[in-house]
Amino acid sequence: MEKYDLIIIGGGPGGYEAAIEAAKAYGNKVAIIEKDRLGGTCLNRGCIPTKTLLHTADTLAHVMRHGEEMGLTGTGALDYDMAMLQGHKTAVVDQLTNGVAGLMKSNKVTVYNGMGAIQDAHHVVVKQSDSAEDITLEAQHILIATGSYPAVPPIPGADLPGVMTSDDMLDQAEPLEELVIIGGGVIGMEFAELYSALGTKVTVIEALDRILANMDKELSRSLAMVAKKSKGIDIHTSAMVKEIKEEGGKLSVIYEEKEKSNSVAADKVLLSVGRRANTAGLFEETASDIAAQILTERGLVAVDENYETAADGIYAIGDVIGGIQLAHVATAEGRTAVANMNGGRSAIRMDIVPSCIYTSPEIAGVGMTEAEAKDQAIEVITKKYPMGANGRTLISMEERSFIKLVAEKESHKLLGAQMMCARATDMIAQFAQAIANGLTLEDMAKVIYPHPTYSEGIGELVR
Numbered sequence: 001m002e003k004y005d006l007i008i009i010g011g012g013p014g015g016y017e018a019a020i021e022a023a024k025a026y027g028n029k030v031a032i033i034e035k036d037r038l039g040g041t042c043l044n045r046g047c048i049p050t051k052t053l054l055h056t057a058d059t060l061a062h063v064m065r066h067g068e069e070m071g072l073t074g075t076g077a078l079d080y081d082m083a084m085l086q087g088h089k090t091a092v093v094d095q096l097t098n099g100v101a102g103l104m105k106s107n108k109v110t111v112y113n114g115m116g117a118i119q120d121a122h123h124v125v126v127k128q129s130d131s132a133e134d135i136t137l138e139a140q141h142i143l144i145a146t147g148s149y150p151a152v153p154p155i156p157g158a159d160l161p162g163v164m165t166s167d168d169m170l171d172q173a174e175p176l177e178e179l180v181i182i183g184g185g186v187i188g189m190e191f192a193e194l195y196s197a198l199g200t201k202v203t204v205i206e207a208l209d210r211i212l213a214n215m216d217k218e219l220s221r222s223l224a225m226v227a228k229k230s231k232g233i234d235i236h237t238s239a240m241v242k243e244i245k246e247e248g249g250k251l252s253v254i255y256e257e258k259e260k261s262n263s264v265a266a267d268k269v270l271l272s273v274g275r276r277a278n279t280a281g282l283f284e285e286t287a288s289d290i291a292a293q294i295l296t297e298r299g300l301v302a303v304d305e306n307y308e309t310a311a312d313g314i315y316a317i318g319d320v321i322g323g324i325q326l327a328h329v330a331t332a333e334g335r336t337a338v339a340n341m342n343g344g345r346s347a348i349r350m351d352i353v354p355s356c357i358y359t360s361p362e363i364a365g366v367g368m369t370e371a372e373a374k375d376q377a378i379e380v381i382t383k384k385y386p387m388g389a390n391g392r393t394l395i396s397m398e399e400r401s402f403i404k405l406v407a408e409k410e411s412h413k414l415l416g417a418q419m420m421c422a423r424a425t426d427m428i429a430q431f432a433q434a435i436a437n438g439l440t441l442e443d444m445a446k447v448i449y450p451h452p453t454y455s456e457g458i459g460e461l462v463r
Contacts, residue, residue, distance in 0.1 A: 001136055001137065002031070002110075002137050002138070003137075003139070004028075004029045004110075004137060004138070004139040004140075005022070005028035005029045005030065005141065006019075006022050006028050006031070006140070006142075006143060006338070007030075007032075007033065007124050007142050007143070008030065008031070008032045008033065008145055009033050009116035009118075009124065009143070009144050009282070010032075010033070010040065010144065010145035010147055010318070010320075011034030011037075011039065011040055011100075011111070011145075012040020012145060012147050012327070013039075013040060013042050013318075013328070013330050013334075014147075014317045014318035014331055014333060014334040015034070015145035015334065016040075016100050016103070016104065016109075017330075017331040018143055018145065018317065018334030019032045019104065019109045020103060020107050020109070021335045021338045021339075022338045023108060025338070026342040026344075028338075028342070029108075030107075030108075030109045030110070031111075031112060031139070032104065032111050032112070033115075033124065033126055034112075035114060035115045035116075037097050038111065039097040039100050040147050041147050041148070041149075042327040043100065044093060045166070045167045045170060046166070046327070048093055049092075049093055050187075050190055050358070051358050052088065052089045052093075053085060053089055053170070053194055054193060054194050054197075054358050056080075056085055056088065057080075057193075057195075057197035058197055058360045060078060060080055060197060060198070061197035061231075061360075062360075062397075063075050064076065070397070080175075082172070082174060083173065086173065089170075112126045112135065112137075113128065114126045114127050114128035114135075115281055116282075117281055117282060117283060117284045117287075118142060118144075118282060118283050118284065118314070119136065119284045120286060121290065121311055121312060121313050121314060122138055122139060122313065123136055123138050123139075124136070124137050124139065124142060127281075140313065141313050141314075141315065141341045142313065142314045142315070143334070143341075144282065144301055144309075144314065144315065144316035144320055145316070145320065145330065145334065146277075146279065146318075147278050147319045147320060147330075148277055148278050148318075148319035148320065149167075149275060149276055150165035150166050150167055150274075151273055151274045152165065152271055153271065153273050155182075155241055155242075155243065155271075156242075156243045157244030157245055157246075158244060158271065160244055160251065161246075162246075162251050162267070162268050162269065163244055163251065164268055164270055164271065165270070165271055166187050166191065169191060169268070175200070176266075176267045176268055177200065177201065177267055178200065178203075178250075178265060178266040178267050179191075179200050179202050179266055179267065179269075180202075180203045180204075180205065180251070180253045180268075180269045181204045181205070181269075181270045181272055182205050182241050182253070182269065182270065182272060182273060183205075183206060183270075183272035183273040183274070184204045184205075184208075184210075184211035184213075184235065184237065185206075185211070185212065185214070185273075185274070186212065186355075188204060188206075188272035189204070189211055189223065189357065189359055190358055190359060191270055191272065192204050192227065192233050193227075193358075193359045196227075196231045196232065196233050197231070201232070202232075202234065203234040203235075203236070203264050204227075204233060204234070204235045204236065205236045205241055205264075206235070206236065206239065207240055208237065208238070209238050210224070211223065211235060211237065212357070214355075215355070215357075215363065216370075216418040217369075217371065219365065219418055222400060223357075223420065225400070226399050226400055227359075230399060238257065239256065239257040239262075240255060240256045241253060241254070241255045242254045242261070244269055247265070250266060250267065251267070251268070251269050252264070252266075253265075253266065253269060275319060276299065277298075277299050277300045277319060277320045277321075277322065278319070278320060279295065279299055279301065279320060290311045290314070293309070293310045294309040294310050294311055294314065294316075298322070300320065300321055300322040301316040301320050301321050303315065303316050303317075303321050306337070306340040307321070307337035308337075308340065308341070313341075315337045315340075316337075317333035318333060318334070324353055328353075328354070329350075329353055332348045332350060335348060349436045352366060352367060352432055352435050352436050353366065354429060354431075354432050356424070356425035357425075360398075361399050361401045361420050361421050361424065362419075362420070362421065362422065362423065362424040362425045364418075364419045364424040364428035365416070365418040365428070366416060366417055366431050366432045367406070367414070367415050367416030367431070367432075367435045368415045368416035369406065369416055369418065370382050370406050370416075373406055373415060373416070378408065379408070380407060380408060380409055380415060381406075381407050381408075381409050381412070382404060382405065382407075383404060383407070383441075383462075384402055384404040384405075384461075385402060385403050385457050385460050386401075387401040387402055387403060387421040387422075387454070388401070389460075390421075390452075390457045390460075392422075392453050392456070393421065393422060393454065395452065396422060398421065398422045400420075401420050402419075402420055403417070403420075403457050403461050404417070404418050405417045405418075405431070405441075405462070407440070407441055412440040412441045412442060413438055414431065414434045414435050414440065414441065415435065416431075417431035417435075419431075421454060421457065423454045423455075427454060427455055427458065430455070441462045444458070445459070445462045447459065
């Protein structure tokens, strides 16, 4: 029986980064078990493929919308080839997943392809994908990093052909005339942006009173305005989907809005209503007591502040423990868990998490919003800078955009920032660093911001 210091179940960003950290920083002998391809949801069915398609679609839409204004002729006749878009997406995904495989090899991490099932606190069974005999491995520590999968709500008709999850939509081979998206969260709005840019008539139906309900209200309202006015996306909030029917070769989505029944037809329907922890098959019958000990009623794996479960030596990270379901959060949790199981302490601030949305303009936020500060009775000042006054924004002809921040009133210490502008997802890290290090607005203003750049807007804001 092969023995390891650490066995990781799940090869997504949380799992493979934890494997590298354990091997490189602590000299652990590490094995990682992955049932599909290394990279998990993020590389194969999430962040990377969606952003690849979004970048292509946004490039097309931007040139078609502004090409002639910029002096480019013939841009109105531009078109796209869905098969080529998908081919480019696949090439990007393959390059990155192959890169992860290379990292495992260079860091001497053993990779097992198959389902990992916990047998007891120190043994994991690998049920191999190629029908070979099961392999039993032994380890001092086990790290659960099995991620999540798209939720399917109990809507009548949700199982009809053409009703899809985000996993399915990423492999859509043909252009769509009409698409209905159920759910106006991050995933829903990114797909709305993607298909709207490709010329599809998109309708978003959201049960809550606004899209992006977990983000700052001004960001939510501003994105809704841009989506409706500039991109023709039809958004319905406070609307409940009652049923999906097949009618005349189309899918008809029946929903209730303002106490009235409405319907909208589509070629496809995307279900984008959240994700569920992936724990199916995670425990052998011999580990039923461990499962009962660490699984919550919602099917999540419960952990303490060190990411250790109630079962000594078993840790868990990422989407499977709930909380903020983002790849970079899983990565930070994995590194933190590895430090803790090796008797160290991680310096990563897990309370400061940047959130990014790859719409156009991009949206990003970190730290407190003004409303959250008010709820905690913290006296704050807020500042806002319209990026329409930024030279780089004018050059690139970006949509309505702005940056705003929240700072402690007396000390001017930065507490939070919200951005809706080009490159927001890249620049938000600057605000995250400032919050983590207790910087004031005056501290941030000491920096010379290069010209002309989008980041100049930060300099104008903090001065």
